[in-house]
Amino acid sequence: MVQPSKPGLKDVAQRAGVSVTTVSRMLNGSLELPVRTRQRIENAIDELNYLPNPHARRLSRGRSDTVGLVVPDIANPFFAMLVAAVEEAADEQTLALSLYATLNRQGRELAYLELIERNHVDGLIFVTNHPDDGRLAEVINRTGNVVIVDEDVPAARVPKLFCDNEQGGRLAGELLAENGHRNVLFIGESDEMISARRRYQGLAGALSNRFGTEIRPQRYEGGYTEEFGREAARRFIAEGSGATAIFASSDEIAIGFIEVVRGQGISIPGDVSLIGFDDVGPLHLFAPPLTAIRQPVRTIGRRALSLLTETDWKARGEASSEELLPVEIVVRESVALCAKP
Amino acid sequence: MVQPSKPGLKDVAQRAGVSVTTVSRMLNGSLELPVRTRQRIENAIDELNYLPNPHARRLSRGRSDTVGLVVPDIANPFFAMLVAAVEEAADEQTLALSLYATLNRQGRELAYLELIERNHVDGLIFVTNHPDDGRLAEVINRTGNVVIVDEDVPAARVPKLFCDNEQGGRLAGELLAENGHRNVLFIGESDEMISARRRYQGLAGALSNRFGTEIRPQRYEGGYTEEFGREAARRFIAEGSGATAIFASSDEIAIGFIEVVRGQGISIPGDVSLIGFDDVGPLHLFAPPLTAIRQPVRTIGRRALSLLTETDWKARGEASSEELLPVEIVVRESVALCAKP
Numbered sequence: 001m002v003q004p005s006k007p008g009l010k011d012v013a014q015r016a017g018v019s020v021t022t023v024s025r026m027l028n029g030s031l032e033l034p035v036r037t038r039q040r041i042e043n044a045i046d047e048l049n050y051l052p053n054p055h056a057r058r059l060s061r062g063r064s065d066t067v068g069l070v071v072p073d074i075a076n077p078f079f080a081m082l083v084a085a086v087e088e089a090a091d092e093q094t095l096a097l098s099l100y101a102t103l104n105r106q107g108r109e110l111a112y113l114e115l116i117e118r119n120h121v122d123g124l125i126f127v128t129n130h131p132d133d134g135r136l137a138e139v140i141n142r143t144g145n146v147v148i149v150d151e152d153v154p155a156a157r158v159p160k161l162f163c164d165n166e167q168g169g170r171l172a173g174e175l176l177a178e179n180g181h182r183n184v185l186f187i188g189e190s191d192e193m194i195s196a197r198r199r200y201q202g203l204a205g206a207l208s209n210r211f212g213t214e215i216r217p218q219r220y221e222g223g224y225t226e227e228f229g230r231e232a233a234r235r236f237i238a239e240g241s242g243a244t245a246i247f248a249s250s251d252e253i254a255i256g257f258i259e260v261v262r263g264q265g266i267s268i269p270g271d272v273s274l275i276g277f278d279d280v281g282p283l284h285l286f287a288p289p290l291t292a293i294r295q296p297v298r299t300i301g302r303r304a305l306s307l308l309t310e311t312d313w314k315a316r317g318e319a320s321s322e323e324l325l326p327v328e329i330v331v332r333e334s335v336a337l338c339a340k341p
Numbered sequence: 342m343v344q345p346s347k348p349g350l351k352d353v354a355q356r357a358g359v360s361v362t363t364v365s366r367m368l369n370g371s372l373e374l375p376v377r378t379r380q381r382i383e384n385a386i387d388e389l390n391y392l393p394n395p396h397a398r399r400l401s402r403g404r405s406d407t408v409g410l411v412v413p414d415i416a417n418p419f420f421a422m423l424v425a426a427v428e429e430a431a432d433e434q435t436l437a438l439s440l441y442a443t444l445n446r447q448g449r450e451l452a453y454l455e456l457i458e459r460n461h462v463d464g465l466i467f468v469t470n471h472p473d474d475g476r477l478a479e480v481i482n483r484t485g486n487v488v489i490v491d492e493d494v495p496a497a498r499v500p501k502l503f504c505d506n507e508q509g510g511r512l513a514g515e516l517l518a519e520n521g522h523r524n525v526l527f528i529g530e531s532d533e534m535i536s537a538r539r540r541y542q543g544l545a546g547a548l549s550n551r552f553g554t555e556i557r558p559q560r561y562e563g564g565y566t567e568e569f570g571r572e573a574a575r576r577f578i579a580e581g582s583g584a585t586a587i588f589a590s591s592d593e594i595a596i597g598f599i600e601v602v603r604g605q606g607i608s609i610p611g612d613v614s615l616i617g618f619d620d621v622g623p624l625h626l627f628a629p630p631l632t633a634i635r636q637p638v639r640t641i642g643r644r645a646l647s648l649l650t651e652t653d654w655k656a657r658g659e660a661s662s663e664e665l666l667p668v669e670i671v672v673r674e675s676v677a678l679c680a681k682p
Binding site (some may be wrong): 073074075077080081083084087088091097099100101103190228255258259280281284286287288289 | 414415416418421422424425428429432438439440442444531596597600622623624626627628629630
């Protein structure tokens with residue numbers, strides 16, 4: 001589709017009597033112009049029949065003018081917010097962004113990774129949410145130009161960006177320990193996923209430190225979904241778990257958990273304390289407002305794009321690197337003093 | 342990028358001794374296979390170095406094998422859920438889907454529409470969130486193959502799919518009227534947007550019917566965002582509006598509104614009743630659980646894709662058509678009997 005005679009930004013700028021930068025910034029919406037200037041540029045666009053092309057910018061060292069973002073599931077508010085952050089950052093850099101949702105299926109993940117080899121994208125920000133059997137790493141190590149975000153692909157040798165999961169677990173554990181909770185239930189993924197492994201380690205470490213003895217919190221493993229939150233709540237009630245506090249390692253788990261226990265007349269935090277993880281949705285409006293570990297989602301999205309566009313992919317060799325972004329705890333009203341001695 | 346000697350699905354199927362459909366369905370994840378069969382197919386893929394291509398399927402009457410979905414902002418949970426619904430439906434039809442976020446800017450919208458003319462996509466599901474000055478309609482009428490969803494582009498002559506906004510306003514008005522509320526404040530967009538125009542009409546009609554006189558509810562116009570919800574709440578307090586009930590015409594507005602009034606010690610529904618619109622987030626966990634009009638987001642997404650893929654675009658001519666999907670009211674605890682006579 002080479003169209004050598006197609007009018008470009010330069011032609012529009014010349015005709016309108018403004019700079020190329022002005023036209024470019026007007027088109028990507030980053031510049032408010034006086035009505036008359038805007039009108040002059042729009043007239044020039046019409047007269048020349050200029051087609052603004054979202055794929056017309058070049059990523060440094062790139063070939064296709066487009067970067068991609070692969071996430072498991074856009075309906076999850078955490079991923080939706082991550083996508084929005086990358087989109088915003090890409091827009092500022094006047095880079096085109098293609099989004100792909102995998103539904104967490106390896107077949108789709110592999111196909112999207114191979115878009116790099118087909119030159120459909122210059123590189124990918126890649127989020128998976130299941131343990132890798134080695135095939136993802138194999139393709140990533142072959143293609144390069146991939147930044148892994150949120151969850152690890154352990155054998156992949158590329159830049160990786162995570163929130164500080166261990167710190168998140170520790171902050172939750174410290175707050176619970178301060179409130180006298182020793183018997184805590186962790187709900188989340190299995191140790192195969194670094195997010196879960198590190199959150200659990202942080203939690204266990206903080207409780208052990210505070211109580212001066214090794215504590216291994218109870219653990220329900222199943223996933224990060226609302227459905228698993230509901231399942232865990234039903235099990236918690238049926239087993240009479242004895243835990244006085246819950247560390248729900250995603251907002252979705254916390255939402256499912258609250259739904260079920262509230263239906264059973266169990267009070268939060270009267271009967272059981274609860275801490276969530278992500279803090280993306282309107283948890284501050286819940287009854288009670290939910291205490292949660294907050295992920296720096298916008299920072300993660302922006303930093304992921306920087307890692308992709310600023311890495312010198314030819315020079316970096318086969319190293320893998322890991323960067324952690326700090327989390328914080330947002331204390332609201334879902335944790336109370338432990339009633340049991 | 343023609344690669345005539347590239348192995349195809351057929352070669353993989355032949356080598357593995359299964360049907361092409363089996364390979365295809367395994368790759369798109371819609372078929373669970375016995376471990377051995379799966380292994381045989383994976384071996385064949387490895388031996389042939391077959392690259393599964395997410396863009397390898399053909400939309401009926403299409404050219405590029407891909408459909409696109411254009412939304413203003415993926416961080417808004419309503420759009421995130423819409424994207425997920427379309428993604429899911431596209432996956433079932435083994436269609437590739439490209440997502441584009443416009444940040445509600447016309448320059449980006451126009452550029453994405455023109456992807457149809459460049460054969461990058463066979464067609465688009467298109468959502469805009471601002472009034473059209475005529476330029477969107479002009480391009481849409483030229484390209485065809487566009488289904489307009491959620492908000493209108495009035496002069497565009499293509500299939501359109503909306504929720505029944507007028508019914509939503511009416512359901513809210515009826516509940517408020519039953520509870521004795523006559524002085525109601527509508528918070529939302531201006532009449533230029535059909536969503537707002539119809540929601541307001543439905544509300545005004547229901548109140549007028551119930552009280553036997555024409556009622557024109559108060560109205561704050563500004564947008565569908567949390568920020569505008571906060572602004573409206575501050576204005577509501579500063580003006581001493583006198584309204585005993587609020588119809589917040591998006592969840593985001595309701596969230597911003599609740600934040601501010603709660604900070605001022607105003608009780609919902611003790612001091613003022615509140616109804617939201619969309620019901621996508623966890624409104625049932627709010628304090629108080631929020632009564633809201635529920636949009637059928639998943640149905641909208643699935644139906645939009647059907648309209649795009651099943652329309653005979655060559656035969657349909659220049660007609661525009663409009664299809665409305667019913668909404669429902671989910672009554673929770675944010676509406677109380679009006680205390681004022």
